[in-house]
Amino acid sequence: MTIRHPNTRPVGIAWSFALVLALVLPVLFSYSALAATVLKVGATPVPHAEILNFVKPTLAKQGITLQVVEFTDYVLPNLALADKDLDANFFQHIPYLETFTADRRLNLIWVAKVHIEPMGAYSRRVKSLAELKNNAVVAIPNDPTNGGRALLLLEKAGLLKLRAGVGLKATVFDIVDNPKRLRISELEAAQLPRVLPDVDLAIINTNYALEANLVPSRDALIIEGGESPYANVLVVRPESKDNPAIKALINALQAPEVRQFIETTYKGAVVPAF
Numbered sequence: 001m002t003i004r005h006p007n008t009r010p011v012g013i014a015w016s017f018a019l020v021l022a023l024v025l026p027v028l029f030s031y032s033a034l035a036a037t038v039l040k041v042g043a044t045p046v047p048h049a050e051i052l053n054f055v056k057p058t059l060a061k062q063g064i065t066l067q068v069v070e071f072t073d074y075v076l077p078n079l080a081l082a083d084k085d086l087d088a089n090f091f092q093h094i095p096y097l098e099t100f101t102a103d104r105r106l107n108l109i110w111v112a113k114v115h116i117e118p119m120g121a122y123s124r125r126v127k128s129l130a131e132l133k134n135n136a137v138v139a140i141p142n143d144p145t146n147g148g149r150a151l152l153l154l155e156k157a158g159l160l161k162l163r164a165g166v167g168l169k170a171t172v173f174d175i176v177d178n179p180k181r182l183r184i185s186e187l188e189a190a191q192l193p194r195v196l197p198d199v200d201l202a203i204i205n206t207n208y209a210l211e212a213n214l215v216p217s218r219d220a221l222i223i224e225g226g227e228s229p230y231a232n233v234l235v236v237r238p239e240s241k242d243n244p245a246i247k248a249l250i251n252a253l254q255a256p257e258v259r260q261f262i263e264t265t266y267k268g269a270v271v272p273a274f
Contacts, residue, residue: 120220
């Protein structure tokens, strides 16, 4: 005859229950943390904020609330991210990020390519580049990366020639041939659509062109081709790159539905980069 200690079963049950809790609770807490996540992402209005707003419902189904904070310049979104006022930003291409973070000594990284915005040349005064007169005023972005990019576009159009090998770092001081004696005016990128009536030509980033109701495929006198290396990216602080919510955002931004949204909405003015 075997005598069972009266506490044997309860002790066994308690131990088993504790083991189950030890295995299950981390999963539940992980899910709960994700479900309670709020992501604050800085973006310029078009197309970045529009694309982010498009993926909001997808993230909401995963328990992630996406808050889109809109900016109208290219400086504050990176500063706000570095200061931890944002969890990520989505407004810039890789060369701009690299230049900005080097100049400001910021530690930010890109984690996903989303789209390309071909830069274009626009005018209210001429219908073709051949109509540009001597001493015409040409407005370009004043930030180093986009300024060099604009000068390269003008060189591609045959309007000027740059010093050999200068590439993306080109400035007005690198112009070695300017047959029409074009007068280059450097302005903040966001201001370029506004000065369009006052200049002969303006080189405008697509996001600002779209905000000004310009249609790049129709209105640009010249535009970068699909080979442009300036992919717009999602940017985070290094410690956030493995955050499950950030990874969920990356998956949402690179989904087939987003590709279709970009192609249908922007009709070639914005090109998927994934």
